[in-house]
Amino acid sequence: MEILTSLGLGFSVAVQPLHLALLLFGCFAGTLIGAMPGLGPVNGVAILIPLTFAFGFDATASLILLSAVYFGCMYGGRISSILLNIPGDEPAVMTTLDGYPMAQKGQAANALAISGVASFVGATVAIVGLTLFAPLLARAAIYFGPADYFALYVMAFATIGGLAGVDPRKTLLSALIGLMIATIGLDPATGIPRYTGGSFDLYDGIDPIVALVGLFAISELMFLLEKTIKDRDTAIKLDTWIPDLKVVFGTGWATVRGSVVGFVAGVLPGAGASLGAVMSYSIEKQVSNKNGSFGKGDPKGVAAPEAGNNSASAGALIPMLSLGVPGSGTTAVMLAMLISLNVQPGPLLFERQPDLVWGLVASLYMANVMLLVLNLPLIGLFTRLMAVPTWALMPLVVAISFIGVYSISNSTFDLYIMIAFGVLGYVLRKLDITLVPLVLGLLLGADMENNLRRALSISGGDYGVLIASWISIALYIATAAFLALSVWLALRDKKRAADAS
Amino acid sequence: MSIRLAGVAIFLVAALYAWTAQDYTASFGDVLGPSVFPVMVGIPAMALALSLVVFPGGSVSWPSGPRLLRQAMALAALIAYALLLEPLGFPLATAAVIAAVAMVLDGPAIKSVLIGIAGSLSLWVLFDQLLGLPIDFLGTLFGG
The missing domain is CATH 1.10.287 (Helix Hairpins)
Known part of the structure; x- marks a missing residue:
């Protein structure tokens, strides 16, 4: 009952004209950003954050806009996967496996419709999960003390890189680099300037938003310049958008399985949408690949990963909202925006700003319906817009990033910081060091230090307080288990690669 | 290595x-x-x-000479933008950076310049006129 009342409040927030307009714009822009090769949810959302500041939106409106873009990207990513065989964003990689072969067989309309419906079901399952579980998790998290939060942050840094075959040392290093950058500026407790090199511009520290735009938008430009720019890939033409309903509904169970698997992957810290898509595809393959049709255009191979990545991306909002610890790269970027607007996600958010939390949840229900409507009949429009060449698109993206960053403080100093982070991001990505832990370190560093401070001042300087509660002990054990598992997986992959060569 | x-x-x-x-x-x-x-x-x-x-893990392949040059050119354009934004003013500097990046990305020269001009003017209208951000039309060089 309580949840229904909260949802009612949410819908009353969500139907305000400004919020509705932002929702519709976000869904449209998100689908487009997701469909453009090279632009995905992380850089799309990062670029839009300074703009929401420029427009002067409050936290609720900004969060609604960014979530709509985030969801839209998840829908849009599949369009270029299916028609171009180029994933629009990372989670859409799995969709190319069966989506493109389907399109080659002349079933592009079916593939697009299946992925659209699967996205809808996946996201809906996850939003219902968000509605039910996020408040519960928030209620449990109220019992967390400072030492427990410190342990939670340690766990977040250790796990955010995910299990997907990356060297765990590089992930941890990335988080530590982020924490180092976070300590630049005046120490909040003692007022001593740290690592500023005497520059007053650095006394406030590095604005995470400026760093983010550099890390994601500028480094993407560098990556683009490194690749050969081929003549435009020719997209498979779409004669009709009207799908064969029998084929679409034949994938029902694959969609349901994908949604559930994706949701679990999304809620787990650090997994995010990519892992959700990979896991749902491989599980579906084991369940229904009876005659080896997977990889050759099996509709179920389109439905499962699409349901999975949409469900995971909504699931990733749960730890972000209720613990303040994001479950994926894009939610980390959204967290940066909330912190910049002085909204601290976490258990208290549900009590202090129910209109923000529930307004967001209600908006997500509505965004999902809007996206389904946008993505079925209007699919032809998106496929045409997708054909804008990269050389025309990327410079505009760069210009928008610059204006957005400049508008935050009206200083060119931030522009240099942004460019520097762009180069740093490019080099780290080349070294296979993922940027998401770095962002998380940069965002949560101050809070982590504060919680350590609080814990130690309660105990009078005794470090034993850090492992004095069962919550923190459990979190450290989970962290250790996760790290052991990822080291084991990394070693196994290495051995396999050695065997294969 | x-x-x-x-x-x-x-x-x-x-x-x-x-x-x-x-x-x-x-x-x-x-x-x-x-x-x-x-x-x-x-x-x-x-x-x-x-x-x-x-124990180094993984291997890295850096871009070859011409690509590296393109990246350096793009970076130079971005740094030049940060340097020149205030002296030149928003529309001029932005048009130049858009055109430069488009050309580095192998866009045809004339079209790149046109996109630069169109893009910069529409962004200026959006940000200065509609949103009221304090962006000068002419930079300090021109007494703006």
């Missing part, structure tokens, strides 16, 4: 970071002080970087 070099670089930065932290002292109040947390971060970073030097 690149991984080893990066490991060395990160090790040195982390060592300098942890070393510098020792100088941060506050005589009052706080139990933790300003130096403990940076040391807690710096030392594991040193250890991990060192492990990358000893």
Whole structure:
């Protein structure tokens, strides 16, 4: 009952004209950003954050806009996967496996419709999960003390890189680099300037938003310049958008399985949408690949990963909202925006700003319906817009990033910081060091230090307080288990690669 | 090799970071002080970087000469933009950076310039006229 009342409040927030307009714009822009090769949810959302500041939106409106873009990207990513065989964003990689072969067989309309419906079901399952579980998790998290939060942050840094075959040392290093950058500026407790090199511009520290735009938008430009720019890939033409309903509904169970698997992957810290898509595809393959049709255009191979990545991306909002610890790269970027607007996600958010939390949840229900409507009949429009060449698109993206960053403080100093982070991001990505832990370190560093401070001042300087509660002990054990598992997986992959060569 | 070099670089930065932290002292109040947390971060970073030097993982292929040149040109355009934004004013500098980046991305020259002009004017209208951000039309060079 309580949840229904909260949802009612949410819908009353969500139907305000400004919020509705932002929702519709976000869904449209998100689908487009997701469909453009090279632009995905992380850089799309990062670029839009300074703009929401420029427009002067409050936290609720900004969060609604960014979530709509985030969801839209998840829908849009599949369009270029299916028609171009180029994933629009990372989670859409799995969709190319069966989506493109389907399109080659002349079933592009079916593939697009299946992925659209699967996205809808996946996201809906996850939003219902968000509605039910996020408040519960928030209620449990109220019992967390400072030492427990410190342990939670340690766990977040250790796990955010995910299990997907990356060297765990590089992930941890990335988080530590982020924490180092976070300590630049005046120490909040003692007022001593740290690592500023005497520059007053650095006394406030590095604005995470400026760093983010550099890390994601500028480094993407560098990556683009490194690749050969081929003549435009020719997209498979779409004669009709009207799908064969029998084929679409034949994938029902694959969609349901994908949604559930994706949701679990999304809620787990650090997994995010990519892992959700990979896991749902491989599980579906084991369940229904009876005659080896997977990889050759099996509709179920389109439905499962699409349901999975949409469900995971909504699931990733749960730890972000209720613990303040994001479950994926894009939610980390959204967290940066909330912190910049002085909204601290976490258990208290549900009590202090129910209109923000529930307004967001209600908006997500509505965004999902809007996206389904946008993505079925209007699919032809998106496929045409997708054909804008990269050389025309990327410079505009760069210009928008610059204006957005400049508008935050009206200083060119931030522009240099942004460019520097762009180069740093490019080099780290080349070294296979993922940027998401770095962002998380940069965002949560101050809070982590504060919680350590609080814990130690309660105990009078005794470090034993850090492992004095069962919550923190459990979190450290989970962290250790996760790290052991990822080291084991990394070693196994290495051995396999050695065997294969 | 690149991984080893990066490991060395990160090790040195982390060592300098942890070393510098020792100088941060506050005589009052706080139990933790300003130096403990940076040391807690710096030392594991040193250890991990060192492990990358000893056991490097993965390999890196850097872009070849012409590509590297393109990247350098794009970076130069971005830095020039940051330098020239205030002297030249928003529309002129933005049109130039859009056109430059488009050309580095192999866009045809005339079309790139046209996109630069169109893009910069529409962004100026959006940000200055509609949103009321204080962006000067003419820069300090022209007395704007």
